[in-house]
Amino acid sequence: MSHASSYEPKTSVTRWLDARLPIVRFIADFMVFPTPRNLNYLWTFGAILAFMLIAQIVTGVILAMHFAPNTALAFDSVEKIMRDVNYGWLMRYAHAVGASMFFLAVYIHMFRGIYYGSYKAPREVLWMIGVAIFLVMMATAFMGYSLIWGQMSFWAVTVITNLFSSLDTLYSGLGTTLVQWIWGGFSVDNATLNRLFSLHYLLPFVLVGLVVLHVWALHVVGSNNPTGVEVKNVEKETLPFYAYFTTKDLFALAAFGVIFAYFVFFTPNYLGDAVNYVPANPLLTPPHIVPEWYFLPFYAILRAVPSKLGGVLAMFGAIVVLFFVPWLDTSRVRSASYRPMFRWFFWAFVFSCLALGYLGAAPVTETSTMASQFFTFYYFAFFLIVMPVVGIYETPKPQPDSIADTFTHKSDDGSGRGARPVAAE
Amino acid sequence: MTTMTSSLVRRSLGAFVIGSVLSATAFSAPASASETAGHYEVPRLEWTFGGLSGYFDKQQLRRGFKVYQTVCQACHNLAHLSYRNLTQPGGPELPKEEVEAYAAQKQVADGFNDAGEVNMRPAKLADLFVGPFKNDKEAAAALNGSVPPDLSLITKARSIERNIEWYAFPFIMLKDILTQYQEQGADYTHALLTGYTDPPADFNLLPGLSYNRVFPGHQIGMPQPLSDGMVEYDDGTPSTLDQQAKDVTAFLAWAAEPSLVERKKLGAWVLIYLIILAGLLYASKKLIWRNVKH
Ligand code: HEM
Numbered sequence: 001m002s003h004a005s006s007y008e009p010k011t012s013v014t015r016w017l018d019a020r021l022p023i024v025r026f027i028a029d030f031m032v033f034p035t036p037r038n039l040n041y042l043w044t045f046g047a048i049l050a051f052m053l054i055a056q057i058v059t060g061v062i063l064a065m066h067f068a069p070n071t072a073l074a075f076d077s078v079e080k081i082m083r084d085v086n087y088g089w090l091m092r093y094a095h096a097v098g099a100s101m102f103f104l105a106v107y108i109h110m111f112r113g114i115y116y117g118s119y120k121a122p123r124e125v126l127w128m129i130g131v132a133i134f135l136v137m138m139a140t141a142f143m144g145y146s147l148i149w150g151q152m153s154f155w156a157v158t159v160i161t162n163l164f165s166s167l168d169t170l171y172s173g174l175g176t177t178l179v180q181w182i183w184g185g186f187s188v189d190n191a192t193l194n195r196l197f198s199l200h201y202l203l204p205f206v207l208v209g210l211v212v213l214h215v216w217a218l219h220v221v222g223s224n225n226p227t228g229v230e231v232k233n234v235e236k237e238t239l240p241f242y243a244y245f246t247t248k249d250l251f252a253l254a255a256f257g258v259i260f261a262y263f264v265f266f267t268p269n270y271l272g273d274a275v276n277y278v279p280a281n282p283l284l285t286p287p288h289i290v291p292e293w294y295f296l297p298f299y300a301i302l303r304a305v306p307s308k309l310g311g312v313l314a315m316f317g318a319i320v321v322l323f324f325v326p327w328l329d330t331s332r333v334r335s336a337s338y339r340p341m342f343r344w345f346f347w348a349f350v351f352s353c354l355a356l357g358y359l360g361a362a363p364v365t366e367t368s369t370m371a372s373q374f375f376t377f378y379y380f381a382f383f384l385i386v387m388p389v390v391g392i393y394e395t396p397k398p399q400p401d402s403i404a405d406t407f408t409h410k411s412d413d414g415s416g417r418g419a420r421p422v423a424a425e
Numbered sequence: 426m427t428t429m430t431s432s433l434v435r436r437s438l439g440a441f442v443i444g445s446v447l448s449a450t451a452f453s454a455p456a457s458a459s460e461t462a463g464h465y466e467v468p469r470l471e472w473t474f475g476g477l478s479g480y481f482d483k484q485q486l487r488r489g490f491k492v493y494q495t496v497c498q499a500c501h502n503l504a505h506l507s508y509r510n511l512t513q514p515g516g517p518e519l520p521k522e523e524v525e526a527y528a529a530q531k532q533v534a535d536g537f538n539d540a541g542e543v544n545m546r547p548a549k550l551a552d553l554f555v556g557p558f559k560n561d562k563e564a565a566a567a568l569n570g571s572v573p574p575d576l577s578l579i580t581k582a583r584s585i586e587r588n589i590e591w592y593a594f595p596f597i598m599l600k601d602i603l604t605q606y607q608e609q610g611a612d613y614t615h616a617l618l619t620g621y622t623d624p625p626a627d628f629n630l631l632p633g634l635s636y637n638r639v640f641p642g643h644q645i646g647m648p649q650p651l652s653d654g655m656v657e658y659d660d661g662t663p664s665t666l667d668q669q670a671k672d673v674t675a676f677l678a679w680a681a682e683p684s685l686v687e688r689k690k691l692g693a694w695v696l697i698y699l700i701i702l703a704g705l706l707y708a709s710k711k712l713i714w715r716n717v718k719h
Contacts, residue, residue, distance in 0.1 A: 037717065037718070037719035038719055076505070079505045079577075079578070082682070082684065083505065083510075083683060083684065089682075089684045089687075089688060090688070090691075093688075239717065239719075243713050244713060244714060244717070247706060247709050247710040247713050248710050248714075250706050251703060251706035251707045251709075251710050254699055254702045254703035254706050255703045257699045257702075257703075258696060258699045258700060258703060261692065261695045261696055261699055262692075262696065264692070265688055265689060265691065265692020265693075265695060265696070266477060266605045266607075266689065266692055267602060267605050267606075267607055268607075268688075269581060269607060270601065270602060270606075270607065274581060274582055274583055274584040274609070274610060275582065275584075277578045277581040277582035278574075278578075278582045287641070358591065358594065407718045407719055408718070
């Protein structure tokens with residue numbers, strides 16, 4: 001729904017600028033972006049994510065001013081931040097808890113996309129940029145966690161980088177060479193920590209770039225909505241982004257902030273592993289090596305496959321498969337609200353992800369491995385079997401003819417005071 | 426029964442999403458037996474520094490510091506602590522002169538003298554704690570191969586093992602979050618210090634090690650450090666083993682995070698601020714949308 005520009009520069013200065021760099025026009029048009037009126041609060045998570053990305057960058061840049069990326073100093077420098085830097089504890093906890101909140105929000109955002117079929121035409125590129133964002137987010141979080149250089153940091157890096165050695169089974173020496181190249185030496189050491197820090201500082205800005213593309217794509221195709229029915233009448237069915245959705249997003253952000261602050265100030269270490277308060281020791285492997293909670297489902301998939309290479313492929317495949325979702329889903333109906341069969345499979349999928357999260361942290365037993373295999377199977381089956389097949393066999397419930405149909409029965413006069421719906425293109 | 430480490434509890438926020446949907450019956454999580462075969466379930470204690478308005482009890486920290494001085498410091502350092510921290514508000518708040526005298530017992534390297542040798546001087550308030558050993562090798566040589574860990578983060582670096590059925594898991598997780606269970610390390614430390622018992626009859630204890638029901642593997646290199654009357658308290662508090670363990674644990678919890686009180690105080694204001702802000706924003710949203718069909 002890329003809309004025609006409604007901006008008219010009113011002063012000579014803005015006219016002058018508009019002819020040279022139409023930046024004010026850009027912002028003005030952004031602000032009146034026509035947004036479906038019927039969005040629910042699940043659509044506020046995009047704004048929450050944008051805030052989280054900025055918050056991570058701000059706290060992260062401050063932390064980097066005090067952090068020492070050197071194996072002999074890193075752990076102590078983190079403790080110095082906690083104890084001797086003014087409000088250093090706040091910056092560190094906000095950044096560490098912030099990473100978790102970022103993932104919490106992104107998972108809700110992604111499940112929302114799957115439930116309402118937001119990946120379907122014409123939003124395929126928007127979705128795929130999202131998947132790219134998700135990949136870069138995971139890499140960034142992994143590298144950030146390693147910087148603390150505690151026991152769990154060190155061993156997580158060791159275990160995860162070592163996964164690449166499984167490529168040796170494809171071509172002898174390939175994996176080992178790759179791993180040594182990643183490490184910058186023959187073990188996880190100072191060279192490794194230095195590059196992890198460098199990349200951890202770089203990737204968030206790559207994310208910023210991807211988010212710009214993401215929002216650009218969004219502004220070309222317009223937001224989907226809970227009915228999954230495209231906007232037909234811009235005037236009746238949409239509202240300008242400012243002030244309707246800015247206030248709604250800000251309210252949601254403040255509510256999300258309450259949860260965020262609760263964790264930062266009252267349970268800042270709940271989401272982390274106690275073992276990471278022990279400095280890294282290359283000679284002592286911790287009894288349980290467990291990743292951060294947001295990686296647990298993927299870790300469970302890795303462990304579910306008996307062969308090492310197979311596990312690695314399954315783990316990466318679990319993310320790569322997301323890129324193909326727009327073409328795997330054969331249903332022409334977007335929203336699961338009108339898909340009686342798909343809805344059940346969707347909730348089973350959510351349950352599987354939670355179960356895999358639980359299993360990813362559980363000690364390996366015969367039962368836990370079997371359960372992991374079962375849920376891993378369903379994870380892939382959801383995309384590769386359910387999405388194509390259910391779309392063909394399901395009889396969808398009747399969809400409303402238009403978004404407006406869902407609220408015209410409501411009794412207010414509909415004059416839309418204060419609403420300045422924008423003319424369509 | 427699945428034995429889950431508590432680290433599991435702290436991490437699966439994923440299940441939190443389910444848990445939060447469920448009602449407050451969440452709190453009736455099944456109590457696990459406190460001792461199953463070989464597993465001692467560390468109980469949750471009340472600490473002054475727990476909860477929304479947690480603080481450190483100055484007298485308790487002073488007693489705890491005395492325990493540290495009398496017993497622990499012979500083997501363990503507090504490497505992340507500076508001597509000046511002992512005088513700061515919110516901590517043991519010891520008189521400056523007392524801490525200066527305490528610091529001066531230790532020597533630190535400070536540059537080079539005119540002959541080019543390392544210059545040693547007594548430690549000052551600004552210096553980090555100086556430990557009993559130069560390095561781990563020296564500690565191991567002196568202590569029969571065991572290396573005593575630094576204690577400045579011990580109450581954050583340890584957690585407890587709990588037996589949790591998988592179906593109870595989301596509830597326990599939710600309960601831990603809502604009751605702010607951040608004192609697992611303190612509970613562990615207290616339980617360890619009071620956890621020296623006779624080994625079970627069939628237990629094969631290696632020479633030089635002690636049996637402890639809490640320590641992973643139950644064989645610990647540290648002989649029982651505390652016992653009734655071990656430390657003489659200045660404030661008349663009865664010096665029982667349990668009291669000493671509690672006091673030194675509280676002291677270590679402070680040492681692990683001297684900013685805890687500041688954090689919780691600020692946190693209360695931040696929460697109040699955000700809740701009011703959210704309320705105002707909600708009202709604005711309602712106002713702006715009041716005549717809009719949606
Ligand atoms: C840094 C991370 C991200 C940011 C800042 C971000 C931002 C946004 C924003 C502002 C919107 C519009 C508001 C909304 O619909 O919530 C949006 C929509 C969308 N995002 Fe993201 N996003 C991120 C990650 C992702 C990821 C990981 C995916 C999927 C893999 C994704 C998929 C989508 C889709 C499909 C839409 C359109 C939804 C609809 O209109 O129904 N996004 N995103």
